[in-house]
Amino acid sequence: EPEVTQTPSHQVTQMGQEVILRCVPISNHLYFYWYRQILGQKVEFLVSFYNNEISEKSEIFDDQFSVERPDGSNFTLKIRSTKLEDSAMYFCASSPYRESYNEQFFGPGTRLTVL
Amino acid sequence: AQSVTQLGSHVSVSEGALVLLRCNYSSSVPPYLFWYVQYPNQGLQLLLKYTSAATLVKGINGFEAEFKKSETSFHLTKPSAHMSDAAEYFCAVRVGTGGFKTIFGAGTRLFVKA
Numbered sequence: 001e002p003e004v005t006q007t008p009s010h011q012v013t014q015m016g017q018e019v020i021l022r023c024v025p026i027s028n029h030l031y032f033y034w035y036r037q038i039l040g041q042k043v044e045f046l047v048s049f050y051n052n053e054i055s056e057k058s059e060i061f062d063d064q065f066s067v068e069r070p071d072g073s074n075f076t077l078k079i080r081s082t083k084l085e086d087s088a089m090y091f092c093a094s095s096p097y098r099e100s101y102n103e104q105f106f107g108p109g110t111r112l113t114v115l
Numbered sequence: 116a117q118s119v120t121q122l123g124s125h126v127s128v129s130e131g132a133l134v135l136l137r138c139n140y141s142s143s144v145p146p147y148l149f150w151y152v153q154y155p156n157q158g159l160q161l162l163l164k165y166t167s168a169a170t171l172v173k174g175i176n177g178f179e180a181e182f183k184k185s186e187t188s189f190h191l192t193k194p195s196a197h198m199s200d201a202a203e204y205f206c207a208v209r210v211g212t213g214g215f216k217t218i219f220g221a222g223t224r225l226f227v228k229a
Binding site: 031033035041042043044045048056058091093095102103104105106107108109 | 149151157158159160161164205209215216217218219220221222
């Protein structure tokens, strides 16, 4: 069964460094998302992406964040200058359609630790 | 704005007992509701979803949920808990704005005692 994959599974970085989190959505999906989950807290929406542009972003998704679909398969989240509070689990998700009754398929997550 | 509220951050049941995890929604339009499960150190797995076709929805691993419009609820149940059900459960609603994002509840951690 097709699934969303994410690399790396765990990333450790120093504060102020740039990180790129990678995701490979399910191949025929058109809508892509990033969410994050700070330890012990709820899963929060960051950004949605369709047709090579951001369709919606949350207040969390400030100028230090960016997303890109550099080729036909990868979807990346870049954090330009990491802060301690960026430490979280980051989930990528994809969906074949926009309609609300379709669930999003989530990847296993990347645990980002900022020291 | 659409949202979901999960009552109880922790629920503990004995193996073989009924599991009941509560979720209430707030929505001005018919909602599309989901339950996800997260096992320790893993991602989010869909348990079941409500899409207005039927009010009683059956999911994987013996779980089911009933949509009750009069109570604005979508509680998750399982007749008999198994040790392997110990996990975090998230109720969620898919919001029909430009990005059609998923809004998650705070989660309920289920403990199963032997």
